[in-house]
C-alpha cells in the first residue's frame with residue numbers, strides 16, 4: 001500500500017461509545033434509583049483471566065455502573081458453581097453477569113453457560129442468545145464479535161460484497177463473527193469464509209480476503225505473505241512474549257505479525273488497543289441493555 005494504513009483504534013472508538021454508555025447509566029439511575037450492575041465470576045487465579053476480569057470491573061466504574069467481582073477457588077465443584085450461578089440469576093440487584101472462561105478442567109463450561117439466565121447473559125454465550133443472533137432476533141450479542149462490528153462501523157469500513165475470511169472457529173469469536181458479517185445488515189453482507197485447523201493451504205485462502213479477521217490464538221501467526229495488498233485486518237489475539245528489553249519483562253503481540261502486515265493493509269487493528277478495548281465496551285453496552 002502507498003501511505004500508512006488506517007489504525008482501527010479500539011481505545012478511541014471505545015472511549016467515544018463509553019461516553020454514551022455513561023449517559024445511559026445516568027438515565028437508568030434516575031429512572032430506577034440504582035445504577036446498572038454487572039457481576040463477574042472469576043474461578044481460580046489464572047493471570048490472564050484475572051487481568052481481563054479486573055479490566056471489566058474497572059470499566060464498569062468508569063461509566064458509573066456498579067460492579068461486583070466474585071472470586072472463587074480453583075477447587076470449587078461444578079455443583080457449587082452451578083449453585084452460585086442460580087443465586088446470581090435470582091439476584092434482583094443484578095442486571096447481568098459473566099463467568100470468565102476458561103474454567104478448570106473438572107468443571108463443564110457448557111453446563112455452567114447453559115445455567116445462566118439468558119436475560120442476564122451479557123456475554124451472549126447462552127444457546128438462546130446464540131440462536132437469537134443466528135436468526136437476527138433481539139438478544140445479547142457476544143462481546144468480541146459485536147465489538148469488532150462497532151469498530152468497523154466507527155471507521156466506516158465498507159463491508160457489503162467484500163470477501164471476509166475469518167481464521168479460527170471458536171464459539172466466542174470465529175463462529176459468531178462469521179455469522180454477523182454475513183447478515184443482511186451493516187456491518188455485514190460479506191461473503192464469508194470460515195477457515196480453521198483443517199483448512200487446506202490457508203495462505204491461499206487468507207490472500208483472497210478483503211477483510212481478514214484473525215482469531216486463532218497463535219502469536220504472530222499471520223505473516224505478510226498471507227495478506228492481500230489493501231486488506232482490512234482485524235486481529236483478535238493478544239499474547240505476552242518474554243522481552244528482556246521491556247520494563248515489564250514482556251511485550252504484547254497479536255495473532256498477526258503487525259510490523260510486516262501493516263504496510264500491506266489499508267486498515268488494521270493494533271495490539272494492544274484494537275479489539276481488546278472493544279470487547280469490554282460491548283460488555284458494557286450489553287449490561288446497559290439488560291438494565292433497561
Ligand code: GUN
Pocket residue numbers: 098099100101102123143144172279
Ligand atoms: N474468556 C475469553 N474471552 C471471554 C469473554 O468474552 N467472556 C468470558 N466470560 N470469558 C472469556
